[in-house]
Amino acid sequence: MSPANPVAGDERRRLVEDVIQRRILSTELRPGQRVNESRLAEELVVSRTPVREALLRLEGQGWVLFDHGRGFVVTPLSTDEIRETYPIVAQLEQLALTSTGPALRGLAPVLSEINGEFGASTDPARSHDLDARFHRTLASRCGNGRLIALLDRHWQALHRYERFYMTHPDDHRRSVRQHDAIVAAIASGDVASAADQLVDNIIGPMHVLLERLR
Structure with a gap:
């Protein structure tokens, strides 16, 4: 009998991982709900093996426990996680922005384009993806791989x-206006x-979010 193909096993695990993540994000799987492995x-x-492997990886990333x-x-939504993680992300993204140097100004057109799509979106999932793309693009030219890796980890926690x-449409519109202000300041060199x-x-x-979760 030939040995099992490890690549195929990894692909199955990634498939299961992606499905679970999408169901958590769509609230098909709600905070505190059991994931039925079988x-x-x-x-x-x-088989149960890639499901268990996917769940163990997601446990390490904080999606399940x-x-x-x-x-x-x-994993239940946590006010402690919100309170502890958002300030870290704010400081890390600020560091990425201020350390980008002259390349920062060149990002203004693409950031403006992303924010235009973000403003036109009416689907929360797409809005979230575009918001994430805006912030990733903003940090992308800082030239500090360790900083980007730290941001990736914390962005994942806040997903x-x-x-x-x-x-919430009002919050979406507020984010669009704030992005516009960021892009305008970058374009002017401020x-x-x-x-x-x-x-x-x-x-x-x-x-x-803290107010809502109360």
């Missing part, structure tokens, strides 16, 4: 919260103002 394996026509009485459950934030506007854009949702 049902998911049957639905995706895979293991409850000894119920198995894997979707669910940002998706929740984008379901890095200090762009950095201040960026921090406001990140910290504002923190306060809104």
Whole structure:
């Protein structure tokens, strides 16, 4: 018998991981809800092994946690995580922006284009994706790989919260206006103002989400 193909196994695990993430983000799987491993394996026509591997990876990323009485459950939304993570992201993104140098001004046209699509979006999932693209693009030219890696980790932690934030049209419109202000400051070469506007854009949702979760 030939050995199992490890690449195929990785692909199955990534497929399951992606499905679980999408269901958590869409709230098909709600905070605190049990993930039924057997049902998911049957639905995706895979064995329990890639399902368990995917859940273990997602546990490490904070998407799910293991409850000894119920198995894997979707991690509840946490005011502590919001309160602790958003200020870190604000400082890291500000550092990325201020350390980009002359290349920053050249990002203004593409940031403006992304924000135009963001403003026109009426779908929360697409709005979230475009908002994430705006912030990733803004940090993309800082030239500091370790900083980008740190941001990636914390952006991942805030993924669910940002998706929740984008379901409210008023908050979406506020973010569009803030992005416009950031782009205008970058285009005019006012890095200090762009950095201040960026921090406001990140910290504002923190306060809104804390209030909602209360």
